[in-house]
Amino acid sequence: DIQMTQSPSSLSASVGDRVTITCRASQSITSYVNWYQQKPGKAPNLLIYAASSLQSGVPSRFSGRGSGTDFTLTISNLQPEDFATYFCQQSYSTPLTFGGGTKVEIK
Amino acid sequence: QVQLQESGPGLVKPSETLSLTCTVSGASISSYYWSWIRQPPGKGLEWIAYFYYSGNTNYNPSLKSRVTVSVDTSKNQFSLTLSSVTAADTAMYYCAIRAGSNWFDPWGQGTLVIVSS
Numbered sequence: 001d002i003q004m005t006q007s008p009s010s011l012s013a014s015v016g017d018r019v020t021i022t023c024r025a026s027q028s029i030t031s032y033v034n035w036y037q038q039k040p041g042k043a044p045n046l047l048i049y050a051a052s053s054l055q056s057g058v059p060s061r062f063s064g065r066g067s068g069t070d071f072t073l074t075i076s077n078l079q080p081e082d083f084a085t086y087f088c089q090q091s092y093s094t095p096l097t098f099g100g101g102t103k104v105e106i107k
Numbered sequence: 108q109v110q111l112q113e114s115g116p117g118l119v120k121p122s123e124t125l126s127l128t129c130t131v132s133g134a135s136i137s138s139y140y141w142s143w144i145r146q147p148p149g150k151g152l153e154w155i156a157y158f159y160y161s162g163n164t165n166y167n168p169s170l171k172s173r174v175t176v177s178v179d180t181s182k183n184q185f186s187l188t189l190s191s192v193t194a195a196d197t198a199m200y201y202c203a204i205r206a207g208s209n210w211f212d213p214w215g216q217g218t219l220v221i222v223s224s
Contacts (some may be wrong), residue, residue: 034210043201043214044152050208087152091209095167096154 004033012107013078015018017072021073021089021102025089028068032092035064038101039084047086048073078104089105109133111202112217118221119196125189125220129202136160136183140205143187144200145177148216153198155187157205192222 004027013019022073023033031051036044046055051071061076075082083106088099115127129141142157158164160178167174170189178185189196199219203211 032208036211043203043217044211045214046210046212049206049210049212055212089152089210094165094209095169096157096209098152098154100151 001028001095002088002093002097004088004097004099006086006088006102008098010103010105014107015078017078019075019078019082019104021086021088021104023066023071023073023099025069025071025090025092029090029092031067032090033064033066033071034089034091035062036087036089037082037084038055042068042089072092075104076090080106109204109213110137111204111213112202113202113215113218115200115218115220117219118223119192119194120224121193121222122191125187125192125196125222127187127200127218127220128200129185129187129215131183136178136180136185141176141185142180142203142205142211143202144201144211144214146201147195147198157209158185160185194222196220197222 005024007022033051035048038044052064063074085101085103087101110132112130119125137160146152146211150152158176173190175188199217201214201217203214206212
């Protein structure tokens with residue numbers, strides 16, 4: 001199975017900050033990584049697919065980069081509604097696996 | 108706009124079988140691949156299976172021996188059964204569309220299943 005390791009597991013940031021979350025795969029997954037946002041009590045919501053493609057309706061302050069084993073999700077100009085938990089997911093091979101999550105909290 | 112809604116018993120006894128249904132609106136069940144994903148309380152996400160209405164099912168090997176998925180095209184629903192449950196199967200269970208190259212969008216709101224006697 002491909003392991004997805006996210007870092008940090010949590011971070012504190014202020015409104016307006018630029019935040020970067022990292023996901024590392026245990027083997028090369030080319031660009032087969034997706035990112036989700038999950039708010040408390042809600043289902044995850046797709047933000048980025050195929051490493052860098054922005055899902056329709058997602059604000060442009062969200063961006064994704066990377067290939068191979070190292071990937072990043074960046075939130076520029078952090079907004080109050082962005083405080084949530086973020087998960088990466090590899091879609092290179094089954095079993096499909098997720099990172100452990102990064103909780104973005106208000107400083 | 109496709110919407111998914113999970114339903115099923117919120118409490119299941121250990122060693123029994125968990126059965127959940129996902130009702131799809133806004134699209135035909137034959138239009139997409141579908142998936143089940145779960146999330147234990149306070150923990151991360153675990154993919155369970157994805158499948159097409161006519162077959163071509165892919166299970167997570169860690170659960171394969173206990174999981175069955177099925178489709179009811181007449182009701183535009185699909186189902187999950189998980190046998191011989193233990194407390195480790197306590198989780199929020201989500202149904203979702205498996206889109207594109209194996210990402211998930213959209214998701215249902217989820218249904219919490221607690222395994223306890």
